[in-house]
Amino acid sequence: MTSFWHNWFWPLRTSSVRELNEVMWPWMLRQMLIGFVVLALASTIGCSRTVLVNPGSPIRVGPDASVRVYTLIDGEWKLSPNRVTLPEGWYLVDPQYVHQ
Numbered sequence: 001m002t003s004f005w006h007n008w009f010w011p012l013r014t015s016s017v018r019e020l021n022e023v024m025w026p027w028m029l030r031q032m033l034i035g036f037v038v039l040a041l042a043s044t045i046g047c048s049r050t051v052l053v054n055p056g057s058p059i060r061v062g063p064d065a066s067v068r069v070y071t072l073i074d075g076e077w078k079l080s081p082n083r084v085t086l087p088e089g090w091y092l093v094d095p096q097y098v099h100q
Helices: 004-008 017-044
Strands: 065-067 070-073 076-079 084-086
Touching: none
Parallel strands: none
Antiparallel strands: 065 084, 070 076
């Protein structure tokens, strides 16, 4: 039974240049593919966090919250063209709790 390292570096033990060229390209492509897969998997681990909020639950604004907001102008909700900094601690509620 051959060891893991014996199979991993087998192209490096060839004797002729022609054999090395025939064997080396697939081996290098395999190594690059393994490296790419490892890099892709490593970049997705712990990069994002999703927090679900129960419907109807108020949420509180954290520090440095800068958002675009809707304002009620002439009975119509319009999105602001610029960002507004919300003070830390303000509560945001579901639209069903807002009386018009």
